[in-house]
Amino acid sequence: MAEPAYVKIAGDLARQIRSGEIPPGSQLPSLDDLAQINGVSRIVARQVFELLVSQGLVRTVRRKGAFVVDEPNLIRVSPERQFEDPEVTFRNEAVEEVEVSRDTETVAADTLLSEALGVEVGADVVHVTTRASIGGRPVSISESYQPVGLEGTESAAFLEETLSDVVPSADHAEWLQLSPADVVKSVDQRFLGPSDDVVMVSTISYPRDRYSAMRFRMALGDPKIQ
Missing domain, CATH: 1.10.10.10 (Winged helix-like DNA-binding domain superfamily/Winged helix DNA-binding domain)
Known part of the structure; x- marks a missing residue:
């Protein structure tokens, strides 16, 4: 976008x-x-x-x-962030160098991905892992999945987010340099098309203390959400 x-x-x-x-x-x-x-x-x-x-x-x-303000605190605001690439998001939050890497692969949908994306078990799904660091310190890792043939979220009309404090997967804990027992702030997202068809699902992990608050923001009266 x-x-x-x-x-x-x-x-x-x-x-x-x-x-x-x-x-x-x-x-x-x-x-x-x-x-x-x-x-x-x-x-x-x-x-x-x-x-x-x-x-x-x-x-x-x-x-x-x-x-x-006297003591600025980081607050994650959505869906404004969905208009930005991670490079832009984190550059707006820091004065140190921002590094973002992406790994893309095609995987076969298992039962969970089949249910989440509405595709057949075994169907090809694009999996993107995005890792971000600021000044050499890891600050975020996300994994997104979407059906082959779709790209990005431009066709999405709705965004659903679920916030939770969870024990991260081993890969997320390793990137964020956390112990297996540490808890992260997790954001699970579903991007939906006009007919509630699933465009993309993703999970983002942040260090639990990175943001002092997380806020979801939407425009009331938007015809897409009536």
């Missing part, structure tokens, strides 16, 4: 906040100024502030404006 303007602008501001270029307590440009600086509408500028607030980076004060 193309990255929306408000996500890009918010990401640029987020990087400046996390790097200290915009220090805690600083007042951000007004709604009108932000719109003019970036050549966007007031609606887009308002979305920028809403996203930064939801990520825990900015607070708004009535009739005074928006200010950088």
Whole structure:
């Protein structure tokens, strides 16, 4: 999916906040100024502030404006993240070097994948493992599966997420450098087409303490979810 303007602008501001270029307590440009600086509408500028607030980076004060919080905390916000490649997501969260690797293979669907994707047992399924690190520290590993012939989530109309604290698989624990008994924050996702056909399923593991909160965000009134 193309990255929306408000996500890009918010990401640029987020990087400046996390790097200290915009220090805690600083007042951000007004709604009108932000719109003019970036050549966007007031609606887009308002979305920028809403996203930064939801990520825990900015607070708004009535009739005074928006200010950088004293101690920014990482908050995972969805589905904004679904518009981004992992490189963009983690670059918005850090000032150190971001490294992302992907391994893609075709596997035969077992019983669980058959049920999850609505395909026959033994059908070919594309399996992608994505690993991300920041400054050499592993911060995420995900595994996605989708039927052969589909690519990405552009055909998806709905996203379902389930959040849980779980003991990770051996591969996830190894990448995140955790002991077998450690718990991770796990996000299970289902991307669904307009007729509830499954486009992709994925599981993402993060260190349990990476995010201070996880929020799901949707636009009320979207005809796709009525």
